[in-house]
Amino acid sequence: MTRIIAVSNQKGGVGKTTSVINLAAFCALAGRKTLVVDNDPQANASSVLAPEITSGSIYRGMKPVAVEGEPGLWVIPSSASLIDDERELTRQPQGRYALSAALEPYRGQFDLIFLDCPPNLTLLPTNALLAADDLLLPLPCEYFAMEGLGQLLAYVEDLRITAGSKIQLAGILLTLFDRDNPRSFEVDADLREHFGERVFSTRIPRDRRLAAAPSHARSILTYDPLSPGSIAYASATKEFLRVLNR
Amino acid sequence: MTRIIAVSNQKGGVGKTTSVINLAAFCALAGRKTLVVDNDPQANASSVLAPEITSGSIYRGMKPVAVEGEPGLWVIPSSASLIDDERELTRQPQGRYALSAALEPYRGQFDLIFLDCPPNLTLLPTNALLAADDLLLPLPCEYFAMEGLGQLLAYVEDLRITAGSKIQLAGILLTLFDRDNPRSFEVDADLREHFGERVFSTRIPRDRRLAAAPSHARSILTYDPLSPGSIAYASATKEFLRVLNR
């Protein structure tokens, strides 16, 4: 039974792409056949998982490509052309469901499909939220990111009511966690009080090696598997898989 | 002579809003009558500079509001309604020039007008790039942000050729600079080799107080004026004003 997971947050730079790449890598390591779909015209995930491909997107019929050096991990890369695809989709009556339709053939071929989203709430993330079964929400304990949380959850709820979305919140993953800042722990405690079990107990620490791995076109698993960031993503993956099977 | 400055970068979380708020605060302190226009539906700048206003935008005729506690600093706040404004603008033939037209009455009333942009290259940032005289580009020394630099500069060049934009690159401001990471210095050196003087010599260090100030609805100037982040933004403002007068 394939599960499609949208990784979304309209706040920029919160660790969406970093979480998609590294959760997917550990899911593949754990024996799940995993597909990453880059749904962002920045194509950051593509630059790590399929650096040699620089055009096309799932909306233009791009097929899955095996990720070199990461058995069980596949990617459908994107490119800047996704900006044009989005403009084209706004003109189509069923434009919000294009990704759902494009992913249909892959249900049954993969155990998990991760959708990396751009930092906004326009048509591309909307496509992902309407195609996905689950929502994973990376969130740093910083003021602007917290401010936007309500807007995102309200938007997701609106899609469930008006557009038939069946998406469930799989969880909130605390990212870029700064253990030296007392404020991080205050925000953490607030979130757990408000969202309970839906906040993963694993926190992803700020770890320079997580920011360095992409420049070597690697996930943290193949770049520095014993680093704090890697161990945290391994533990977050374990928690995530447990939540999916609940 | 009013100068309109777009602060833009489609990469998320690079310090656009933090730079707009703090550069504008120091410009006002230096006696320049300064206006911040929030052109982002996240309304992060608005939540700091005019937290009591939660609807409207410049596209709906919102007028400048004086920022409490920061003499000489004004703001035209935005709200989530900007998502609808953008959708509306896509239907108008002159939709790309709406911000230019809306800012016209304020030329002559302010010395400086800063435009905070959302993390993408859709119609809202395009409006800012077509309305502005100068572009300020916040950039962390991180792989994904560097990857996107070419895409942004190509898009700006395209607007100069196809849409009559007169925007000039005022400079690249290195943000979230991590002095403990040797890679930051490598990227810094590469950038200066490639862009020369257009890279500000002031680097904005990663400083927790910069991330804390917004939760008190303050710029760094009124929150912790002697912090490393504040001193860096004071020095960056000095450099920036010198560049504008060149």
Ligand SMILES: Nc1ncnc2c1ncn2[C@@H]1O[C@H](COP(=O)(O)OP(=O)(O)OP(=O)(O)O)[C@@H](O)[C@H]1O
């Ligand atoms: N835990 C971490 N420790 C250190 N650096 C990190 C961590 N997570 C992400 N980063 C770095 O922070 C920056 C932002 O992360 P990332 O690009 O994954 O966020 P995003 O939400 O996908 O951004 P966008 O909104 O632009 O899509 C990147 O340079 C990334 O390498």
Ligand SMILES: Nc1ncnc2c1ncn2[C@@H]1O[C@H](COP(=O)(O)OP(=O)(O)OP(=O)(O)O)[C@@H](O)[C@H]1O
């Ligand atoms: N120099 C700095 N030191 C520490 N934290 C910083 C610094 N600059 C920005 N931040 C924090 O990093 C996060 C991202 O910064 P900011 O929101 O200004 O970026 P942005 O480019 O405007 O993001 P978006 O793309 O979502 O609009 C915020 O939580 C902010 O408080």
Ligand SMILES: [Mg+2]
């Ligand atoms: Mg991303």
Ligand SMILES: [Mg+2]
């Ligand atoms: Mg911002």
